[in-house]
Amino acid sequence: MTARCITAFLGNYAFAATATSLTARLLPIARVEATVWAMILSFLLYAIVGLWCFAEASLARVAAIVWGGALLMGAAVWLIGVRP
Secondary structure, three states: OHHHHHHHHHHHHHHHHHHHHHHHHHOOOOHHHHHHHHHHHHHHHHHHHHHHHHHHHHHHHHHHHHHHHHHHHHHHHHHOOOOO
């Protein structure tokens, strides 16, 4: 249960933060508007993924998707770089 809670809170935070950064960089609108829309969507994403972390039966699947997704999105943000 401890691993599930850590994944649901810390991993989910990393997942939502990297998803927000990636979304803000990929949206084809002004930088400020892209950041605002990405941040608004991040609250919904954090809630949905957090609830899913406790609803899913397999802890391995939860950890792989949450931590792996955070790592992949973080790498994508790093590769894309700063938005011009």
